[in-house]
Amino acid sequence: MHRHAFFPLTLGLFGCAVASDEPATRDAPGAEPPGFVDARETPTGPAPAIDAAPASTGLTCDDSTCVDPSTGLTWQSPPDDSARTWADAVAYCEALTVAGGGWRLPRVQELRSLIRGCPNTALGGACRATDPGCTVRACMEGCDQCATTIVNDEPVCLWAPGLRGSCRQAHWSATEYTDSIDPGAWYVDFGHGAFVHGWLRSQPLRVRCVR
Template identity: 25%
Template sequence: MKKYNILLLAVFVVGLSSAVSAKGLSGVVLDKRSGIYWQDTLDSKESSEDWDDAVAYCDKLELAGMEHWRLPTFKELFSIVDYKRIKPAINPAFDFTEEGTYWTSTTFAPNVSRAWTIDFRTGKSFYSYKTTNHAVRCVRDVPEVSAKENK
């Protein structure tokens, strides 16, 4: 399987300094900057699914009383890479991370039978056949709070 590194590091390397464990929500990390919840459970460390099953797993996930989870985009998953760390190269807000490759929802444009992945041993990105098994970490958008509710 051919793998290519993305050379867009300067575009996507942003710290997750606003990542915190969501109060009262077990198994969830909140990224205030991007407005998404991240799954952080033993399943996100031990999962191994092909791409279609990864999409289905996130779609069916109920975590911390919340539904509507999804597979993260390449940009979202890449945002939690921390190059100051290795094995795993991930923001320390996360407790459960496989030292391996995770799926993104982003299909590899030149060949739709492949999708982008990120290897958290090193933080490098690759594309992989969708029939290959990789780890899964789901995300969920944080619902917007209306202006009335903030008053």
């Protein structure tokens, strides 16, 4: 059974099926986010025209980037292994010079466009989180995780084939929450059932930049 709670309460564990002899564990926020907040703020610049499920599953990749032909987005691949606070994640992407620069932190629906194998959180699924459009608490409805699979103590990443990097920890999006005691932002946890949720911006998560 899924349980939802909002800041300052602690979120409870969400059920998941694990293809392993060991129980699935969720390190923060793959453990449970201690709180999440809500936002009507959006990053500057035009919103990407991404509002439906990707038409293809694969990416076109080179040594440092992957292009998704279904969205036209170019993704940093692989990202570095550092976890960053939300503000540091924004600054990191803006300063990134890999493959010519021009990077930024992705909006929540852009991260969702990478989800494969979890129809409810992939674009076009039950999850309504999108920026701009639906960034408030009610938009979490339908954003619960799918089954988590563990192989050799590593989660199977529910993202597009060809994408490199670790999914042991969730990835920050640029989409903020602002209606709670502490500021937060949306994240996508590709390694724990493609879970879409929010967490405190002061906490460190993984970063994958986009352009």
